[in-house]
Amino acid sequence: MGDEVETATPAPRHPRSWSRLTLVTWAFCIVVTASMLWSPYVAFGVPNRSLHLVLDSIDSCVALFVAYLLHNRFLRRGRLQDWLLCEALVLLGLASLVVTYVVEDVVGIRDGRVNVWLPLTVRVVGALAVLAAAIVGDRIGPTRLRRWTLLAPLVLIVGVAAVLWVAGDRLPIALGEDLTDDSAIEPLLAGHPLLLVGQAVGALSFLAASVMVARQAARRNDELLRWLAPACTLAGFARLNYLLYPSLYTDWLYTGDVLRTGCYVLLLVGALRELQRYWSAQTQVAVVEDRRRLARELHDGVMQELAYIRVESSMLPDQTASKRQITDAAVRALDEARAAVNALGSVDDEPLGYVLHRAARELAARYDVHLEVDVDDSIAADRDQRHALVRIMREAVVNAVRHGGARLVRVRLVGAAEGDRRLTIEDDGSGFDIVAGSATGGYGLVSMRDRAKGLPGSMRVESAPGEGSTVTVTW
Missing domain, CATH: 1.20.1070 (Rhopdopsin 7-helix transmembrane proteins)
Structure with a gap:
């Protein structure tokens, strides 16, 4: 674990x-x-x-x-x-x-x-x-x-x-x-x-x-x-x-x-x-109650169905051509549903460091990976920024584990020069060719870049085959 x-x-x-x-x-x-x-x-x-x-x-x-x-x-x-x-x-x-x-x-x-x-x-x-x-x-x-x-x-x-x-x-x-x-x-x-x-x-x-x-x-x-x-x-x-x-x-x-x-x-x-x-x-209380109601509906409905699909797909014969694709899709959809439930059930004034710690703990338990988290608790962010940063971190960690076979992921949140703030996700996986990855147009990277621009900010990816990868978000 x-x-x-x-x-x-x-x-x-x-x-x-x-x-x-x-x-x-x-x-x-x-x-x-x-x-x-x-x-x-x-x-x-x-x-x-x-x-x-x-x-x-x-x-x-x-x-x-x-x-x-x-x-x-x-x-x-x-x-x-x-x-x-x-x-x-x-x-x-x-x-x-x-x-x-x-x-x-x-x-x-x-x-x-x-x-x-x-x-x-x-x-x-x-x-x-x-x-x-x-x-x-x-x-x-x-x-x-x-x-x-x-x-x-x-x-x-x-x-x-x-x-x-x-x-x-x-x-x-x-x-x-x-x-x-x-x-x-x-x-x-x-x-x-x-x-x-x-x-x-x-x-x-x-x-x-x-x-x-x-x-x-x-x-x-x-x-x-x-x-x-x-x-x-x-x-x-x-x-x-x-x-x-x-x-x-x-x-x-x-x-x-x-x-x-x-x-x-x-x-x-x-x-x-x-x-x-x-x-x-x-x-505000009415809005929070409605969000929590939606979170309960997602948890008791959609997430249960996705969990059932994941279990059933894992029991398919190994000869089934689409077994891995179905299982991976179910796991990814389940992760997205969990992220939505966490976002709907979160409190508006939760500190950014607390939210990142909680998401990191869930990812560590789910993917059996060692996560090192180092955050500056004095860094503040509004609700939309917290949601975007957590989604970027989750996407980076999931990609590192699934595609790069990473066993160690480091998450750092620090204040940068000139008042900027920086979130860094670094892993020890197999890495990938950035040029080839950009050419294939993976939706995960595109989604992460779009979320970073909306902070507003920017994202930089550094990686090479056999050398792991580093994702840096600055806003």
Whole structure:
């Protein structure tokens, strides 16, 4: 039997770094906030309740949409991080529009107490949930949490509202009437100390989460986390701006409102990219499954029939003139079918060295030949190139064994000069006359040359009677 060949271990894939987008967002927010503080010429405030309501509606819809996406991610992966982010966005989405609208427009409370403390509490809890999600990372959460996806935020909101309602007039006034001032030049820094503390806690939570999430996105190559990191940066600086201009509870629009909407825009981009990647992966899975189905059909159908023909032809009387031709044709067709099955069942990201090792091991076992394989595992090739190179190697090895009687075949894959890559198949067979072989027009050589040109590359054959042969493919 042929020698066993060790398989190459696939090289680990290096994750892309997404930190640049987060750093750019930090720099942008710092410039905006600094300009707001120290620029004496630019008015940052616009009194427009309708536009305020439009932005709140957009923020709420995006938050709830991304929360739905995260809920489905949790159902598929079971990560606690996805569940916490889902809860945070539900809370933030409801606080942006529903809570404020119900309290102020439906119930009619605008005394600066419940209509401020209730949304503030919900938003602070949402910010802390985002920070908790960044801390837990990719830990797996209990499946029973899916029952609380919507129930937990509703219970929290109702509970906080009940406590604040019972407190009633004993609650401190969060915001005074000085916010009615139409000056948009100087920061107000107004409100109850607890209001300012709440905004500060929210800002710190979002900013800390942005740093941690950016690192996780680089490690896990997660598209949604990639956009979540700068979104948290915008949300954190929005809370910082609310410390200076608490426009969140007024009809005024300030930079904090714009930054907050920018946060949800980035979340929407991340959600759409996540959906695009998901459906692309689903398409690839469907293609792989179909290829494997075809491979099974070939293996269980065509290959079995070819194996039967080979066995039956070998049992024909030796006097039969076409016995050898039939047997050789069956063996060659069986080899082609095996190559097709291997190609259909292979994984797209298999390293070239691993594929060559596997094909060499199969050839060594089938033809009882000693194969020496030396490959540079750092050499990469796409799927079509891997298939072409394996077919060239198989054809060269089969020709060396059948026609040249080779007992030793060496396969080498190395990097050549000027960035080229080179596959060499060398045997100790009887060799052949290259001029005569080219004149006869053997299909095997023609097929190998065509595959080499399609890499794109070139093939060179060196041989002489009694001196073996060498096939070199350069691409």
